[in-house]
Amino acid sequence: MYLADEAWPDLESYFESESLALVPLGSTEQHGPHLPESTDHVIAESLAREAAARSGYLCTPTVNVGISRHHRQFPGTMWVSPDTFRAYVRDLTENLTYHGIDRVVYVNAHGGNVDALREVAKDLHADETCYALEWMWDESIPELVDDLFEHNGPHGGPKETAMLQHLTDLVHDDRLADARDGGVRDIWSAEGTNRHGAATFFDARDNSDNGVFGDQTDATAEKGERLFEAATDQLVRLCDWLAAREPEELLPEPRV
Template structure:
């Protein structure tokens, strides 16, 4: 069920019988010369909408601008400051709680959002408003990702390329895959910007001239479909598990 497509009487029926919501989040930021700036939020929305379709759980509209100042040197990158992002997501989540939602899955596809979503989840948990967890697709199937790609790349690499080839093939510049590979670096270690245990970089461009990592030519839509199916299965299982928990067991433990 997609919230924005439903009329209020049908949503009222959902809130009377269900208490879980799926919230897709991502970013609008550079993903190299070959992928659209909406890569992260398109991936998050793909997983969230498919999971909602398979399970009947409620999927909200996508939060498509996140914490991305580390990509700001590349034209078109959008971002909000971390406190603004946290407050917005928390307010968004409290809105859901007002309607009766007490468990939330943040389907997140942008690494820059992770720590902030966990902080929002902690706030909601501490206030006994809702139990919210952050989920990232590649962290749910790490062995498969490593098996499919020799150099999977942490950003704009073959794993994200393959997913967009599968989900939104018209948005991939297939003729730029070699340029993406040759103009970037294999991984962060190859950038040699960690010195004596300290990270000496702040922005993506400090590590990679074109903002991406890995071998993008190793991506195919078929590989993307394989990743999508495997991770969607993990997300379905997470939602079913969370839906089956007693909310009292999810609330904070009493003081010792």
């Protein structure tokens, strides 16, 4: 069920019987010469809407702009500050609790959003507003990602390329070799990223000339479909687990 497509009497019926919502969040930021800037929010929204369609749970509209200042040197990247992002997500989540939602899954596809989403979730839990969880699609299927790609890359690599090949016709397939050769195949071997235990970079541009990592030529739409199916399955299982919890299980433990 997609909230924005429904009329309020049907949403009223949902809130009478269910109290779970999926909230997709991504970014609008550079993903190299071969992928659209929508990459992260396309992935998040596609997974959340598919999981909602299969399970019957509610999916909200997508938060398309996230915490991406570290990609600003590449044309088109959009971002908001962590403070603004946290406040916006908190407000949006409180809208949902007003309608009766008491458990939320933040369906996330952008690494830069992770810390902020976990902080918001911690605060919502501590003040007993609701129980929210941050879920990152590739973290739900780490073995499959490792099996499919030798150099999977944390950003703009073959896992995101394969997902976009499966989900859209926006991938520039003729630029995959350029993306690999102009970027960094293995981020952990990149020079200058670590000095005596300190990470010595702040922006994607510090490490990668074209903004991406990994071997993009390893991506195919078929691999993307496997990733999408496996991650959707994990997300539906998470929602079923969360929906089955008693409300008191989701509250903080009482003071000792």
